[in-house]
Amino acid sequence: MSPLNDDKDSITSSFYLTKQTSFRIAMKQRIGVYICHCGGNISDYVDVEQLSKLIANEDNVVISKDVMFACSDSTQKDMVQDINDQKLDAIVVASCTPKLHTHTFRNVAIRAGLNPYNYTQVNVREQCSWAHSDKPMDATIKAYGLIRAGINRVKYSEALENIEITAQKAVGVIGAGISGMRAAVDLARMGNHVYLIEKEANVGGRVAESGKLFMTGENGKDVIDRLYKRIKEIPEITVFTNANLDKVSGSIGDFTLEVSVKDEALKLNVGAVLVTTGFDFYQPKEGEYGYKLSDNVITLQQFNKLIETSNDKLVYNGNAIKSVAYIYCVGSRQSKGENKYCSRQCCSAAIHSSLNVHEKFSGVKAFHLYRDIRTYGKQELLYTESSRKGDIYIKYEEKEPPAVEVKNNKTVITVKDYLTYKKELSFDVDLVVLVTGMVPRSDSNDISSKLKIPTGSDRFFNEIHPKLKPVETVIKGVYIGGTCQGPKNITESVQSSLAAASKINTILRKGTLELEPIVARVNAETCLWCEKCAAVCEYDAIKPIESNGKMIAQVNTSTCVGCGICGPVCPSNSIEIVQFTDNEIESMIDGFMEKAEINTKQDSQENEISSGKQIKLNGFPKIWREIASALDDKTLTIPQLSEQLGVESNVLTWHLMTMNRYGVVEPAGLDEDEAYYMYKLKK
Amino acid sequence: MPENISNKYDAVVIGGGIAGQETALNLADMDYKVLLVEKELSIGGKMIQLSKVFPTLDCAACITTPKMSETARHPNITLMLNTDVIETVKTNGHFDITLNIRPRYVDEALCTGCQQCEWVCPKVVEDSYNSNMVGRKAISIPFSLANPKIAAIDMEQCLHCKKCEKVCVPKAIDYNMQPKRVNVEATSVIVSTGFNLFKPKNKPQYGYGKYPNVIDAMQMDRLIAPTRPYNSLLRPGDGKVPDNIAYILCTGSRDSSIENAMGCSAECSNNPICSQICCMYSIKQAQLLMGALPLADITIYYMDIRAFGKGYEEFYQQAKSMGVNFIKGKVAKVTPKEDNSGNLILRYEDVATGKLKEVKHDLVVLSVGVLPNSGIVKTFTNQKLELDDQRFIKQVDELVSPSLTSIEGVFVAGTAAGPKDIPDSILSAGSAASEAASYIKRFSN
Structure with missing residues (x-):
């Protein structure tokens, strides 16, 4: 029992006697509970079958089932049918994290005519079976508690309607590199106004600074010129250069971007924001592979400029360059350093530069000092071509990196080559090119704090999920594309920003959008407008309003994210989060703390005894009947059966497993050596 | 189903794997009418066969089944299963498509x-x-x-x-x-026909099809999946619980020495490019095997480890620290151990020592590569849908508009344009949807 329990009724009664919630929540009486096996992810550790039987005895629970995949289409159909047939007024699904399937089951409720907010998801996978895979018994007890908590919560659940708001059909795109420019084009073509905001004096970002690009051989500047020409032809795109994003306020559908362009301050009203701010190149530290200690050590970007600007001969600092050593993974894949990640595009970029050298100048020898060559996909053809041209590849390991020293005016490289049994090689080259990786932009903290975008352990901006929501951030209406999210090549950057453009268009296309009603709610009677809630609100969502002759707090429901920070600071307990009310939370604690009596798995399986009934296999393959009669009342392994029947063991495996699948045989534990399963006839 | 639906669509998506579903959903969410054509009996493609997916180790079903559900149920999406495209003709700016429902x-x-x-x-x-x-x-x-x-x-x-x-x-x-012919009209077409896996029989020195304990990586993914074919993780030769598993990377990728390459069909031709996914799925399987069979030894024979995506390098390092054994060396041959044990001998050159070695394993997994599946181009009769040198759908403006093909109004999504992992396929699908939506909008104005 919760110590707060005694006070609960008094708080509740005063709380709900307000205008907006003048009703008492009718407790849900007919609850359906579904516990998911998740194909073993849950049921391998949590005894879901037993739990579903126990849960069936809970108050107000009408149906309790365990299901293989709650999210599968057939189970969803069953749920809809159960809700209709059994007149359920609430459902609980105990499966994985609500991050994955909240909408899946809300939609089930909607299809069955149930309010989607009369459903509660209980996480018994990430927060239970996976976390406690070493203690199945305890995992089962915990899952029992979590499910009971979920049931108690859903009893207090309210039927809610989504909040509909106006969405500005305009998008702010931050950063006019190739990703931002390309997304701007499609966003405009799909019917949105676009404000393309660029910090620098020119559009085009890193691509505009690049020479010849790998895969197509186009020149970076030409690509940007072509794209910019297209942008200028589209009246719905407004480009601001020399523009600085000062402040962002508002929320999905209605953001205000305060932008200063030179001396002018602008306020742009947009429905969504796409962040395509790009990356910085890693800057080698002084002394890193001789950088800044020797004039002959430069980065790949400097080298590309040199290739671009040299004619006839490759000359650096007045010296003809006849040999180049490329050192890969500079600033990337640092297992002990801060950049643990691979920068993805540098292998191809460096090899492509080497090919450009061969194309433009003759007689330049190339040494590639690499860890793994990552020319994935069709980029492999660059690597093949470079090898064919006679480039020399030397593999080093992170623990034994190459040394670059200046000896007698020569730049000498010493390295252990893992391709020739760690033989130590020492040779001098005219130029050392450091193949540097990508790092988050130096101003990315500024952007992330203005837009509240979280960053990952690699310090790049983070998506919600790489497969489910790859361009969405936790801030509704704020999307990311291109390399601000992590290293990418040009095609990949454009693909991600266009994917974001698609998602943005799906939310803005109607001019209105629906938001979840899980926001703060104020009790107008008890609120005294002490301003404490407004002071802690990070989203600027609480403002005063006059009501019945006094000032009270009012929540902007499209700005409020339902974070709940306002609740605890309120001295009169007058603000609460819908779906997270005191009633709900306290009843969850009560449910979780209730005593749990669970049988161990062995006990519950005790009464499973084979009946020895004859299995009818008429018309089935002959080998099935032979296997069945060989097993009869014995348990045998596949090699034993194979020998007995004179059938090849792989053929026997195939048939036995098919018989297992169709319930003719079943496994009966491992043999003594724990190498083979034994099998017996099923009932 | 088909008969009570109008035959005019804003977009016809060919192929219902993850890329096709994602494209269809994006367009349908923009209120466009979409027909999704799938040659198999169910949507889901290759992804629904997988166990878990890298680098997050989410179970593939947990990502795919809701998406399949959403696709199947979307009011703007019509599904046509078990269906072949017979012909696509471009006339007056739209496409007339003939379909055959088997x-x-x-x-x-x-x-x-x-x-x-x-x-x-x-x-x-x-x-x-x-x-x-x-x-x-x-x-x-x-x-x-x-x-x-x-x-x-x-x-x-x-x-x-x-x-x-x-x-x-x-x-x-x-x-x-009986089979049924259906004619539909579409403003745009999205090709998301995916890829084929390399058929490991075309690398006969690895013994696939000859020795039952040599399997390909898709078979291993099935063996690990929650909906697996056996009651437990067993080798198919005799049902033994394997304890010493080998992976041979680049089987059928980065390889211009595939036997019988000349004059045979696409499935056994040389494949000079990298398949982009095999390193990572092998590392994923290795991690899952370490969990399922804690006592088993797992060795990955590789040329280069290509862990290039977001979080992939970290995932590779994690596998190393879990005890997965990585050996740089190309395997020359797999032969059976002559004691009827079903075990196999791998002959390879160990690059680190320069020595030829022979090692015993009880299960060998061939990490097979990605080959094009672009037969669909033959159905475009009056305009040519071009292929690139590797016979993937050609991207005519690869850097700036990666989904554009040689026919205006036909877009490509996912691995139909080249090897991709799941996150990249999904992004490519989003990008194809953006291009297609922009095109449809212009067309309908």
Whole structure:
């Protein structure tokens, strides 16, 4: 029992006697509970079958089932049918994290005519079976508690309607590199106004600074010129250069971007924001592979400029360059350093530069000092071509990196080559090119704090999920594309920003959008407008309003994210989060703390005894009947059966497993050596 | 289903794998009418066969089944399954597409997917969903997570014993069902036909098809999956719990020495490019195997480890620290150990020492590569849908507009344009949807 329990009724009664919630929540009486096996992810550790039987005895629970995949289409159909047939007024699904399937089951409720907010998801996978895979018994007890908590919560659940708001059909795109420019084009073509905001004096970002690009051989500047020409032809795109994003306020559908362009301050009203701010190149530290200690050590970007600007001969600092050593993974894949990640595009970029050298100048020898060559996909053809041209590849390991020293005016490289049994090689080259990786932009903290975008352990901006929501951030209406999210090549950057453009268009296309009603709610009677809630609100969502002759707090429901920070600071307990009310939370604690009596798995399986009934296999393959009669009342392994029947063991495996699948045989534990399963006839 | 739907669509998406679903959903969410054509009996593509997916180790079903569900149920999406594209003709700026719906011999509207027919059917056939490692019945649902979950009869294998007809309560079995031609009109076409896996028999020195304990990586993914074919993780040769597993990376990728490459069909030709996914799926499987078989030794024989995506390098380092053994060396040959144990001998050159070595393993997994699946180009008759040198759909403006093809109004999504992992396929699908939506909008204005 919760110590707060005694006070609960008094708080509740005063709380709900307000205008907006003048009703008492009718407790849900007919609850359906579904516990998911998740194909073993849950049921391998949590005894879901037993739990579903126990849960069936809970108050107000009408149906309790365990299901293989709650999210599968057939189970969803069953749920809809159960809700209709059994007149359920609430459902609980105990499966994985609500991050994955909240909408899946809300939609089930909607299809069955149930309010989607009369459903509660209980996480018994990430927060239970996976976390406690070493203690199945305890995992089962915990899952029992979590499910009971979920049931108690859903009893207090309210039927809610989504909040509909106006969405500005305009998008702010931050950063006019190739990703931002390309997304701007499609966003405009799909019917949105676009404000393309660029910090620098020119559009085009890193691509505009690049020479010849790998895969197509186009020149970076030409690509940007072509794209910019297209942008200028589209009246719905407004480009601001020399523009600085000062402040962002508002929320999905209605953001205000305060932008200063030179001396002018602008306020742009947009429905969504796409962040395509790009990356910085890693800057080698002084002394890193001789950088800044020797004039002959430069980065790949400097080298590309040199290739671009040299004619006839490759000359650096007045010296003809006849040999180049490329050192890969500079600033990337640092297992002990801060950049643990691979920068993805540098292998191809460096090899492509080497090919450009061969194309433009003759007689330049190339040494590639690499860890793994990552020319994935069709980029492999660059690597093949470079090898064919006679480039020399030397593999080093992170623990034994190459040394670059200046000896007698020569730049000498010493390295252990893992391709020739760690033989130590020492040779001098005219130029050392450091193949540097990508790092988050130096101003990315500024952007992330203005837009509240979280960053990952690699310090790049983070998506919600790489497969489910790859361009969405936790801030509704704020999307990311291109390399601000992590290293990418040009095609990949454009693909991600266009994917974001698609998602943005799906939310803005109607001019209105629906938001979840899980926001703060104020009790107008008890609120005294002490301003404490407004002071802690990070989203600027609480403002005063006059009501019945006094000032009270009012929540902007499209700005409020339902974070709940306002609740605890309120001295009169007058603000609460819908779906997270005191009633709900306290009843969850009560449910979780209730005593749990669970049988161990062995006990519950005790009464499973084979009946020895004859299995009818008429018309089935002959080998099935032979296997069945060989097993009869014995348990045998596949090699034993194979020998007995004179059938090849792989053929026997195939048939036995098919018989297992169709319930003719079943496994009966491992043999003594724990190498083979034994099998017996099923009932 | 098809008959009561209009035959005009804003977009026809060909191929219902993850890229096709994602493209269709994006367009449908923008209120465009989409027809999704799938040649198999269920949508889901390759991804629905997988166990878990890198680098997050989410179970593939957890990502895919909701997406399949959403696709199947979206009011703006019409599904056509078991359907082939016969011809696509571009006229007056739109596409006339002829489709052939093959009969499944089970009425989709009546079948409940109860599987009673499957249980009584006496005819056992190969289960392709499980890479033929187990049998299913001549009448069966395509697989447990299929969408729609409706039975179908493999008529070539059917014994016509009529047992299924007798047990079917809703009377859904129809042995006389005929193929059906459908003509539709579309403003745009999205090609998301995916890829083929390299057939490891075309690398005969690795013994696939000859030695039952040499399997390909898709078979291993099935063995690890929650919907796996066996009761546990066992080798197919004799049901032994494996304890010393080898991976041979780059099987059929980065390889210009594939035998019989000249003059044979696409499936056994040389494949000079990298397949982009095999390093990572092998590392993923290795991590999952470490969990499933804590005592097993796992060795990955590789040329380069290409862990290039977000979080991939970290995932690779994690596998190393878990104890997965990585050996740089190309395997020359796999032979059986001559003691009838079913074990195998790998002969390889260990690059680190320069020595030729022979090592015993009890299960060998071939990390097979990605090959194009672009037969669809033949159905574009009056304009040419071009292929690139590797026979993937050609991206005519790869850097700036990666989904554009040689025909205006036809877009490419996912691995139809080249090898991609799942996150990249999904992004490419989003990008194709953006291009297609922009095109449709211009066209309809």
